[in-house]
Amino acid sequence: xxxxxxxxxxxxxxxxxxxxxxxxxxxxxxxxxxxxxxxxxxxxxxxxxxxxxxxxxxxxxxxxxxxxxxxxxxxxxxxxxxxxxxxxxxxxxxxxxxxxxxxxxxxxxxxxxxxxxxxxxxxxxxxxxxxxxxxxxxxxxxxxxxxxxxxxxxxxxxxxxxxxxxxxxxxxxxxxxxxxxxxxxxxxxxxxxxxxxxxxxxxxxxxxxxxxxxxxxxxxxxxxxxxxxxxxxxxxxxxxxxxxxxxxxxxxxxxxxxxxxxxxxxxxxxxxxxxxxxxxxxxxxxxxxxxxxxxxxxxxxxxxxxxxxxxxxxxx
Numbered sequence: 001x002x003x004x005x006x007x008x009x010x011x012x013x014x015x016x017x018x019x020x021x022x023x024x025x026x027x028x029x030x031x032x033x034x035x036x037x038x039x040x041x042x043x044x045x046x047x048x049x050x051x052x053x054x055x056x057x058x059x060x061x062x063x064x065x066x067x068x069x070x071x072x073x074x075x076x077x078x079x080x081x082x083x084x085x086x087x088x089x090x091x092x093x094x095x096x097x098x099x100x101x102x103x104x105x106x107x108x109x110x111x112x113x114x115x116x117x118x119x120x121x122x123x124x125x126x127x128x129x130x131x132x133x134x135x136x137x138x139x140x141x142x143x144x145x146x147x148x149x150x151x152x153x154x155x156x157x158x159x160x161x162x163x164x165x166x167x168x169x170x171x172x173x174x175x176x177x178x179x180x181x182x183x184x185x186x187x188x189x190x191x192x193x194x195x196x197x198x199x200x201x202x203x204x205x206x207x208x209x210x211x212x213x214x215x216x217x218x219x220x221x222x223x224x225x226x227x228x229x230x231x232x233x234x235x236x237x238x239x240x241x242x243x244x245x246x247x248x249x250x251x252x253x254x255x256x257x258x259x260x261x262x263x264x265x266x267x268x269x270x271x272x273x274x275x276x277x278x279x280x281x282x283x284x285x286x287x288x289x290x291x292x293x294x295x296x297x298x299x300x301x302x303x304x305x306x307x308x309x310x311x312x313x314x315x316x
Contacts, residue, residue: 007236008078018076022168027064034060034106037113051112052105060104066097071171080161081232087247093171096258098178107189132192135184144181148214158225215252219245
């Protein structure tokens, strides 16, 4: 049985920390690798290949910081005692932190730091059938939608709280699924195949409905992991039913709120795609009109277009 942390006060939020060695180790490794690749002089790249801007690199740092916040701060500690705090941790790990990690364009950073051979190997991997299936927007969206249902409505939830052998891989898996989702949907990094952002907007509508249904199920359904929470013998905070109701609100309402930036980014990307498509169409029309002008009859009087009459009038 875990030690009772005491009531969740503002002082406890600041002073309470949770040692998550697995998450800390992975965060440090990713931060070091990203910084090394970002600071390394870029190898020779094509002229049309944009490098990562400092703002985008900062987004990657924000994503790592949010990952750390969800695992080693008071959120990581009280996630074992309060259902709604666990829901907040899941939301940060699967949705918020991966969103910023994907905005940091880590694959582009790695490709820019590698030589031509390394970039060619990465590009070959992206063209494989497995990569096209794994990182298809529909595949990643289904994984993103199904994971919370499986986590909360199966014994997986209780096992992740009772055993770190399950809990630690679960937290990493949530980040991995979230990053794959945003990698395929934002398409900020090179992807196996580009898709219209309009598809992503339609998928987002369906996902909002799915998240709402899950929130209702958790809110109105039976208690989740009742034996585990009863075994904590917690004498402070909300009871199990109210705690789960608050958690349902975190997943449903707060999930929709934090999803607004993602929708705005998708709309901005859709606008850029539409403008680029309009420019391509205009260029094709201009080329077609120029070709028609070259093949059309030259302007002038009717007799000037006849070679014999033109030569006769010139001699006069």
